[in-house]
Amino acid sequence: MSSPAGISRCATFAPGSPLIPPRPPPGYASLRVLPSEILLELTISNRCGQAFRWRANDVWEPVDREEAKRDTVYPAGNSSSVVTKDESLVDAAVANRPIKADPDENDTSSAWPDAEHDDVGVKAEHGQKKESTSSLTGDVEWQRWTEYSMALSDRVILLRQDVSRGYVYHRTRLPDAIEAQLSGHDYVELYERGTDAWLRDYLNLRVPLDQMYQEWADKDKVFARFAKRFAGVRMLRQDPWECLCAFICSSNNNIARIGQMVMALSHRYSPPLLTLEYPPPPPTTGTDATSTGVEAGPTRITYHPFPAAAALTSEDVEGTLRSELAFGYRAKYIWQTARVLAQTHVGPEPDCGYECRLALEGLNLAPVHVTTRNLSRPATPPPTPRKRKRTKTDANRFAKEGDGSASTESSRLQTTHSPTSFLHSLRSMTYPGARAELIKFQGVGPKVADCILLMSMDQPSSIPVDRHVYQFAARWYGMRVKEGTKGYEELADRFRQLWGEYAGWAHSVIFTADLRSFQNFKVEAVKGEKVKQEDLSSSIELPGLNTIDAKPFVPTPPTAPLVAAQPEYEMLLKPVDKSSYHRPRRPVSRRVQTLESASAGKEPTHRSTLEGKASCPLRPSSQAQTSSPAENAHGDATPSTTMADRVKITRRKRA
DNA sequence: ATAGAACCTGTGAA
């Protein structure tokens, strides 16, 4: 166990030897995962377009010189976690207690007291009161972490990745009232274990990613180009309801705004769970505020769970989403979807903490919590020759019926599922069956359905064919199809032919590599010299790829082989890809449309109001290193206006 | 059955 001497700060990589024991920060538990199996930055970061609710905060900790004396023996090899039973773990956890949300705050514009501020993590004014940081004596060495955090229904999960050692560290934060009462034993037994189980499930750790990378790279030269630089792109197993909402928001939208919308939805329609405080960077780092001289205060973040469908069913939701949260035309889709779900599946929602409970019990499917008796639809793929297909318009009508006054037709369709359990139950359906169910919702088409299936419903072969896919299919694979239903399916099938059962996972690697947000990811910047983009745009010799005959591909239920983490991992630092491809121009007709809508008395696109300039430091400025100014709002979470800032004006014409 | 147009909003670039 020879650890390199100088790996103190944000080591991009060092070989993750199983012999190197984990060194979790105080209060954190360890989960053994090599970076080739998952790289959080490429997976849960809200820049990836997969999950949208994780925050990324920089945290600095003084480097502990003397070896942390931990009594645990860490097994080498496969992913296995160690939950330290040491009481000091709990002590440390309780020491840094979360701050309560201000109860006196009076916010009329929102349902929850803090909703105007917390979703952006307001910087506190006073930078003097440093409570947790040790007094910084002369030459303290600081280590910077990126900490990801997200609220589940009953807790906040904190995640850090130690790439050099091959561990993910996690920690559970609870509301004040609960955390104060817990003994160390309870903390571990009631919460930390559940978090660990949830994390394994959520991160899909049973799938051997590194091994699949090798297989994909063998079959696909294009994939091989990205395999090293974009190692660790793993598909999450997200909550279906949240995933459904997020990808309804995704239509005709960019990743940054999708994330903002999902966050805004949470903060507006679910109560605050707890507030955490992130200290400002230590002065010694000299990364940030040295130029300004302004001592930054701590960043406070209040976490909200994702709201249940029932919270989005009241009449005013659509208008609120539209005028206050700037959802645009997607407001109606979200509202209708929530309404149809809540009125169709009338069983009680699972209690708080169901995510971890499900994972702890090893139950992948929803029907555990709710009896699924009078299902109107079979749990197996529906026999397609139905008399009269239930159309989206029908669903729309159904949504608009009064709450209690269910027509005979409606009541016949009701189930004892809850919205949550119904969506979970789609995980046990076949790909076409679950897809058909999803497409019934307004705002869900083939692409969005495939996103949901891939990212939350155990359909790893599902390939969402979007603009990117058409583009790189043509450019890199020579697959040219006409955009449209037929081309969509053909393209997806051909990629399934190429990549196999987990084709959707491979697709995600290419997709991520194709994001402009990651255009410079792990690319050594040659000083002053721009790397030419011809590398990627130039045609690549790919004999055979163009002639894959599109046999119908029948997706199979996912298998879950145990992960065999590869101990070796090499990072490629070749400055190969600095691509920015040129997207195809859209039809000129859009110009007309824009002009027309602008002249239709809408609010101006750019508001000049400055009053609501509250920044949105989802990530501290030091972390936003987007080098491409052309990045469409990816690089920084600093909108010109806040959600609460906008004035409601438009009474939309409803056709 | 298949094309086009329309749809909200925010941002960088021209």
Added chain:
DNA sequence: ATTCACAGGTTCT
């Protein structure tokens, strides 16, 4: 200062 294209599409005609 203004305008425009574009962003992980879907719905309607």
